[in-house]
Amino acid sequence: MHTYRPLPVSFSQGEGCYLQDQHGNQYLDALCGISVTSLGHNHPAVTRAIHEQAERLLHTSNLYHIENQARLADALCQTSGMEQVFFSNSGAEANEAAIKLARLFGHQKNIDNPVIIVMQGSFHGRTMATLSATGNRKVQAGFEPLVSGFTRAPYNDIEALRAIAQNNRNVVAILVEPVQGEGGINIPDPGYLQAIRQLCDDNDWLMMLDEIQTGMARSGKMFAFQYEGIQPDVMTLAKALGNGVPIGACLASGKAVDLFQPGNHGSTFGGNPFVCHVALSVLHTLQNEQLANNAVARGKQLSRLLQQQLQQDDRVLEIRHLGLLVAISLDRPCGELVRIALDNRLLINVTADNVIRLLPPLIIDEQQVETLAERLVLSIQQFNEQ
Ligand SMILES: *Cc1c(COP(=O)(O)O)cnc(C)c1O
Numbered sequence: 001m002h003t004y005r006p007l008p009v010s011f012s013q014g015e016g017c018y019l020q021d022q023h024g025n026q027y028l029d030a031l032c033g034i035s036v037t038s039l040g041h042n043h044p045a046v047t048r049a050i051h052e053q054a055e056r057l058l059h060t061s062n063l064y065h066i067e068n069q070a071r072l073a074d075a076l077c078q079t080s081g082m083e084q085v086f087f088s089n090s091g092a093e094a095n096e097a098a099i100k101l102a103r104l105f106g107h108q109k110n111i112d113n114p115v116i117i118v119m120q121g122s123f124h125g126r127t128m129a130t131l132s133a134t135g136n137r138k139v140q141a142g143f144e145p146l147v148s149g150f151t152r153a154p155y156n157d158i159e160a161l162r163a164i165a166q167n168n169r170n171v172v173a174i175l176v177e178p179v180q181g182e183g184g185i186n187i188p189d190p191g192y193l194q195a196i197r198q199l200c201d202d203n204d205w206l207m208m209l210d211e212i213q214t215g216m217a218r219s220g221k222m223f224a225f226q227y228e229g230i231q232p233d234v235m236t237l238a239k240a241l242g243n244g245v246p247i248g249a250c251l252a253s254g255k256a257v258d259l260f261q262p263g264n265h266g267s268t269f270g271g272n273p274f275v276c277h278v279a280l281s282v283l284h285t286l287q288n289e290q291l292a293n294n295a296v297a298r299g300k301q302l303s304r305l306l307q308q309q310l311q312q313d314d315r316v317l318e319i320r321h322l323g324l325l326v327a328i329s330l331d332r333p334c335g336e337l338v339r340i341a342l343d344n345r346l347l348i349n350v351t352a353d354n355v356i357r358l359l360p361p362l363i364i365d366e367q368q369v370e371t372l373a374e375r376l377v378l379s380i381q382q383f384n385e386q
Contacts, residue, residue: 009027011027014041017364027346028345029347031360032359034349035181038361039291039362046243046282053273057274058272066271066273072277082251084253086265089246093270095124095175095210095212099116100264101252102173103149109172113149113170116151117161120152120155121135121184122135122183122210123136124210129147133175158199162199173207173208178193178224181212181325182213182352184329184351185325190228193209194230200233207233211225211236212236215241216239216282220293220299220322224322233252233253237251242275242282245278294363294364301366303320303321306376309377315330317329324358328376336386337356337380341376346379348376
């Protein structure tokens, strides 16, 4: 079905930060299949893990204990401070689990119509519940009736959340992205997550973080919440967790622990031996190669280069970044730039109409960042000349 409008290019192989098309042209990948292939293409550790597990066992179902799943859960909890994990096959499904947890939490408190606060400009997925949680009319239009039980607040506005706390007795949770990805790499003020944590404590709400795009070291920390020294009650992951092998996760700690009991939730594929073995190799590689640190260094370098080279351009409104979540907002819609960059052998994305979104591999080196900046600046110049 025509759910996408693909660009006129197809890739046959990849190596590190580069993808090769059918004619042998090499493209610098500054998008990672939308924040997925953070270890680049054909990373030896991931390829080895895929081979190893393919030769052993792919799937047994959750009707049996899955050792690889337990190992991955332990490793994720160890690095995140969370306590329990439910494994899904995508980000939307991880968020579905989070939404179900919040509702269970509410019903345990005898709140019959539990409400979750979600943000304007957010993105949480394409299933009925997650598109209802999403703060973008384009994602929802035509799919009404939406799932009820959500109320919306402006992003990065703690006063608006306090006002809801005063007026709505049915709130049980806040679901928020530490940085809004699809919404345009919107980075909140320092202290925002801490203030949400406080509000959730004061009102006995679950603090639920959607780290599907920000997680797995992209922000410069393994998880973006670690910048604020807080612990969420629920966190969702997907995208880079499997470096291209489909896997999502919903993690719980504190008052979100043990809400699900046998029979409450499930997934046939979720957490199978294959994806968990691969995801564990992804996590270990992120840690062993200290790629969170590289995300910090290369993110700084990239934004500095772009600041320098684009400062004369008055169409550029702002360049912002957290780790290797990098955005350049222009004063006009710039979707056309994706094709111009493609002609310059650079893969980028435009989101929220006028925001160039860069999500390069976390393995990117200094020289590749220079190439990225060169090709992007050239593309923006060509866009301006049109
Ligand atoms: C991509 C994304 C999702 C949805 O993940 P899927 O795997 O496409 O279902 C949810 N939340 C955020 C923040 C995302 O970036």
